[in-house]
Amino acid sequence: MQTLLTINNLCKSYRRSSGLFSSNLQSAYQDINFSLEKGKTLSIIGESGSGKSTLVQTIAGLRTQTSGEIYLKGKALSSLSLQERCKSIRMIFHAPSSSLNPKATIGRILTAPLQLNSNLTAIERDKQIKETLSLVGLLPDYLAFYPNMLSNVQQHQVALARAMILEPDIIIADEILAGLDISLRFKLINLLLNIQDKKEVSYIIVAHNMNLVRHISDHLIVMHEGKIVENDLTENVYNAPQSSKTKNLLQSHQPDYRK
Numbered sequence: 001m002q003t004l005l006t007i008n009n010l011c012k013s014y015r016r017s018s019g020l021f022s023s024n025l026q027s028a029y030q031d032i033n034f035s036l037e038k039g040k041t042l043s044i045i046g047e048s049g050s051g052k053s054t055l056v057q058t059i060a061g062l063r064t065q066t067s068g069e070i071y072l073k074g075k076a077l078s079s080l081s082l083q084e085r086c087k088s089i090r091m092i093f094h095a096p097s098s099s100l101n102p103k104a105t106i107g108r109i110l111t112a113p114l115q116l117n118s119n120l121t122a123i124e125r126d127k128q129i130k131e132t133l134s135l136v137g138l139l140p141d142y143l144a145f146y147p148n149m150l151s152n153v154q155q156h157q158v159a160l161a162r163a164m165i166l167e168p169d170i171i172i173a174d175e176i177l178a179g180l181d182i183s184l185r186f187k188l189i190n191l192l193l194n195i196q197d198k199k200e201v202s203y204i205i206v207a208h209n210m211n212l213v214r215h216i217s218d219h220l221i222v223m224h225e226g227k228i229v230e231n232d233l234t235e236n237v238y239n240a241p242q243s244s245k246t247k248n249l250l251q252s253h254q255p256d257y258r259k
């Protein structure tokens with residue numbers, strides 16, 4: 001088993017003003033430790049405000065930690081170039097309609113990361129784009145379309161294609177299943193599983209409903225007020241939750257849960 005990502009004592013705090021001349025230090029997350037293996041899925045669950053988004057945005061390089069370190073294949077993330085980080089860890093967001101440039105065709109959206117982060121020729125780029133579109137289940141015809149011509153799920157497929165185009169090690173998905181009806185959720189979940197099967201990519205999936213991610217997660221982390229209160233294999237968390245917060249989450253998302 002190859003460990004891809006190791007999070008070591010990661011903490012983030014920020015100053016919050018509490019008056020005209022005063023501010024106090026607030027913590028977004030603290031003492032975060034976990035690791036992720038190649039081809040595996042880790043889900044991070046917790047109520048709103050528990051620090052999930054801030055944490056995964058730090059892993060994706062969109063924010064910086066106050067202390068601690070993130071290691072990717074044994075190397076400190078802070079020692080890697082932006083290009084190396086971008087190639088390895090990609091993030092997809094809750095609302096693809098707002099993360100995809102409405103003025104760019106799908107072809108343009110998928111070409112940009114290759115132009116910025118690879119040395120591929122135009123012909124090689126074209127091949128990579130067509131292969132990636134097929135990986136996410138879209139026909140090449142879509143290359144000429146604009147995002148607003150697509151359905152919500154097709155926009156998610158494009159966002160996934162954009163994330164996969166550089167063949168990353170890790171994809172981070174923050175609440176992408178929220179707001180989708182049940183059949184679309186299953187479609188997206190099946191797509192994620194399919195891609196993982198073919199490409200051995202690892203996922204970090206942020207969700208607030210435990211049952212949504214139960215069948216796709218190898219590992220589960222539960223966060224509460226910026227701290228990890230549970231960190232175990234998914235089945236262990238479901239069968240023998242250790243933290244009262246986990247038990248509450250299980251109960252609130254599964255009315256017939258008995259314990």
Ligand SMILES: Nc1ncnc2c1ncn2[C@@H]1O[C@H](COP(=O)(O)OP(=O)(O)O)[C@@H](O)[C@H]1O
Pocket residue numbers: 014016027028046047048049050051052053054055
């Ligand atoms: N730069 C910042 N300035 C002020 N508050 C922040 C900042 N970053 C995070 N927070 C706060 O940190 C907490 C965690 O937020 P977030 O990571 O969005 O949680 P979640 O994704 O679990 O809902 C929230 O209380 C949020 O308001």
Ligand SMILES: [Mg+2]
Pocket residue numbers: 052053054
């Ligand atoms: Mg969030």
